Each structure stands twice: as C-alpha cells, then as structure tokens.
Amino acid sequence: MQDAAISFHGVTRRYPQKGGSDVVALQDINLSVPQGAVTGIIGRSGAGKSTLLRMVNGLERPSAGTVTVNGRDVGTASGADLRGIRREVGMIFQHFNLLASRTVAENIALPLEIAGQTNTAARVAELIERVGLTAQANRYPAELSGGQKQRVGIARALATGPKVLLSDEATSALDPDTTRQVLDLLARINRDLGLTILLITHEMAVVRDICSHVAVIENGQIVESGETYAVFSRPSHPTTRSFLQGVTGVTVPQFVTARLRPDAGAQAVVQITFTGSHATDPMLARLTAERGISVNILAGAIEEIGDQPFGSLIVGLPADRLRESQRFLEEHGLLTEVLGYVD
Numbered sequence: 426m427q428d429a430a431i432s433f434h435g436v437t438r439r440y441p442q443k444g445g446s447d448v449v450a451l452q453d454i455n456l457s458v459p460q461g462a463v464t465g466i467i468g469r470s471g472a473g474k475s476t477l478l479r480m481v482n483g484l485e486r487p488s489a490g491t492v493t494v495n496g497r498d499v500g501t502a503s504g505a506d507l508r509g510i511r512r513e514v515g516m517i518f519q520h521f522n523l524l525a526s527r528t529v530a531e532n533i534a535l536p537l538e539i540a541g542q543t544n545t546a547a548r549v550a551e552l553i554e555r556v557g558l559t560a561q562a563n564r565y566p567a568e569l570s571g572g573q574k575q576r577v578g579i580a581r582a583l584a585t586g587p588k589v590l591l592s593d594e595a596t597s598a599l600d601p602d603t604t605r606q607v608l609d610l611l612a613r614i615n616r617d618l619g620l621t622i623l624l625i626t627h628e629m630a631v632v633r634d635i636c637s638h639v640a641v642i643e644n645g646q647i648v649e650s651g652e653t654y655a656v657f658s659r660p661s662h663p664t665t666r667s668f669l670q671g672v673t674g675v676t677v678p679q680f681v682t683a684r685l686r687p688d689a690g691a692q693a694v695v696q697i698t699f700t701g702s703h704a705t706d707p708m709l710a711r712l713t714a715e716r717g718i719s720v721n722i723l724a725g726a727i728e729e730i731g732d733q734p735f736g737s738l739i740v741g742l743p744a745d746r747l748r749e750s751q752r753f754l755e756e757h758g759l760l761t762e763v764l765g766y767v768d
C-alpha cells in the first residue's frame with residue numbers, strides 16, 4: 426500500500442452560530458490521501474469541500490480529530506512548525522489570486538521572496554518554462570487569458586518546492602479546452618515531480634480526467650471513496666451515481682429512451698461496464714457464440730479513467746434470457762445494470 430501523504434482521522438469542524446445551534450461543516454471525516462497520487466474530493470456546494478481542503482494547510486482547524494501532512498499534525502501546529510508544513514503545501518485557486526501590479530515573473534517570485542531568498546531569477550525562469558509561459562514572463566495578469574493566469578498560479582504554488590499541491594476548483598472558471606490543458610499540466614507535474622495533488626471540484630469530468638482516487642462528500646460526510654475506476658464502475662451511493670450521469674461517455678440513445686419502460690418488454694436494455702483487464706475481452710461475442718443469445722449494441726464508449734481502460738456499453742438483450750446473460754457477464758468480471766425494457 427502507498428503511504429498516506431495526508432490523513433484525516435475523525436475530523437469534525439463546527440462553526441458556532443450566534444444564538445443558534447452550530448453549523449457542522451464536517452463530521453467524523455476519515456480519509457487517507459495516498460502519496461504521489463491525484464485525489465479528488467467531489468461534492469455539491471456547501472458539502473464541506475473548502476473546509477476540508479483548508480485544513481491541510483492549517484487555514485482551518487478541526488474542532489475534533491487530527492489532520493496530518495507527511496506525518497505532522499497540522500491541527501495543533503503553530504509558529505515555525507506551521508510555517509514548515511505550509512512550505513510543503515502549495516495551493517491554487519479558482520480565481521487565481523494573482524497580484525495585478527506584479528508581472529508573471531514577479532508573481533511567481535513572491536513566495537521565494539517571502540521565504541527570504543534573494544537570487545530568484547533562475548528558479549523563476551525554470552518554473553515559467555515548466556508551465557509554458559516563457560513568452561509571457563513580463564506581462565501583467567490583466568494581459569493574460571484565464572488558462573495562462575492559472576499557469577502562473579501553478580508556478581507560484583510550486584515555487585518553494587512543496588510536496589503537496591492543493592487545488593480549490595482550479596478549473597471551474599475556465600472553458601472546456603482550457604480546463605483540459607490545465608488538467609494535463611497538473612497531471613504532468615504529478616508525474617514529473619511525484620507531487621501529491623488533492624483537489625476539490627463539483628465536476629466528475631475533472632475526477633475522470635486526472636484523479637486516480639476520489640472521495641464523494643455530502644453534508645460534511647464522506648459517503649464513498651476509493652480508486653476512481655472502482656468508484657466509477659460500482660458507485661454505491663446515489664450522490665455518486667448522480668455525479669456520474671453524463672460523464673462516463675455513454676448515454677441511452679434518444680430512440681431508446683422514448684420507448685423505455687420500467688417493467689416488462691421483449692428486450693431488456695442493459696448497461697454493461699467493464700474495467701481493467703476485462704475491457705477488451707470479447708464477452709459479448711462469447712455470449713452469442715456459446716449461449717446463442719443475440720446482443721443488440723445500442724451505444725458504447727471506452728475511455729481511460731485513473732489510468733485504466735473503462736468501458737461502458739448499452740445493449741439490448743432478450744428479456745427471457747436476461748438472468749442467464751447477466752450471470753454469464755458477471756461471472757466474467759463485467760458489471761450489468763438493467764435500465765428498463767423495450768418491445
């Protein structure tokens with residue numbers, strides 16, 4: 426097992442309210458963020474994501490429980506200890522938080538200056554090159570696109586050589602193409618520097634694209650967590666299922682949904698999910714060849730999730746052979762879910 430870079434043990438955060446009961450932002454959070462992985466925390470607005478993230482660099486303190494970063498307790502750290510932890514934890518933000526009066530290079534140099542370094546030029550140049558902004562080094566934030574601003578944010582977060590990078594909805598203000606480029610950059614940094622990344626998002630597509638691990642948070646509690654492909658292929662909580670709708674690349678075609686019924690019909694419409702080594706197995710062909718069951722493929726997609734092939738097919742199967750087909754497919758490592766029936 427990988428070591429945990431960040432651990433939450435029984436973490437609760439209450440906000441006292443004047444003349445009322447406390448707001449419980451987080452309740453008994455237990456979570457292990459693996460070293461060197463990209464982990465996503467996904468949840469709706471108000472679920473507790475920001476509170477959770479801000480505990481990792483000590484901007485928030487637990488009301489109960491402990492948060493450790495590389496084995497050091499953040500919740501009780503102060504002074505030099507807390508500064509030491511913060512140097513190991515970089516952070517990027519949805520609205521970039523750049524200083525408008527400083528150029529790209531000067532923004533990136535800022536954390537180095539704060540750390541007391543004077544000869545920053547070579548380090549800044551290296552960071553600028555890493556994020557692909559060499560041509561923009563002397564521009565001001567107002568002269569940059571959103572994606573370029575976030576690249577500056579990333580370079581600035583990396584300046585002091587952190588071991589952990591926190592991302593607070595870093596792509597939420599960006600268009601899909603730019604989002605893709607920024608996520609690619611984060612994935613590359615994770616690979617090249619072995620940096621642990623913990624990100625919060627409300628978009629499952631972000632999790633699909635770069636997270637090897639995911640935790641789903643709702644009402645201050647983690648309702649599901651694990652390796653991304655495992656959670657995607659077997660979501661157990663309704664919130665996870667609703668986040669997954671539309672991001673696994675396959676939806677029931679309109680001509681089928683229009684006729685879909687929840688009860689009986691001649692054909693069962695079944696979603697088949699396959700992951701890892703099963704992705705390329707020709708199981709449907711075998712279902713036909715070995716059992717004489719005809720399979721009507723309605724939609725399908727294969728993508729890569731958490732570095733694993735992840736496929737999803739929607740097929741029609743004869744309703745009177747449904748049980749047998751499901752058993753055959755499940756025995757061979759595929760997951761099946763009946764979506765409804767058509768005549």
Ligand SMILES: Nc1ncnc2c1ncn2[C@@H]1O[C@H](COP(=O)(O)OP(=O)(O)OP(=O)(O)O)[C@@H](O)[C@H]1O
Binds near residue numbers: 448470475476
């Ligand atoms: N300083 C505070 N005082 C009182 N309540 C707070 C405070 N900060 C957060 N909360 C409450 O704690 C809960 C969790 O908030 P948090 O900001 O962590 O959620 P979130 O998932 O990050 O939401 P969003 O995506 O909208 O930022 C919410 O009910 C929020 O109103």
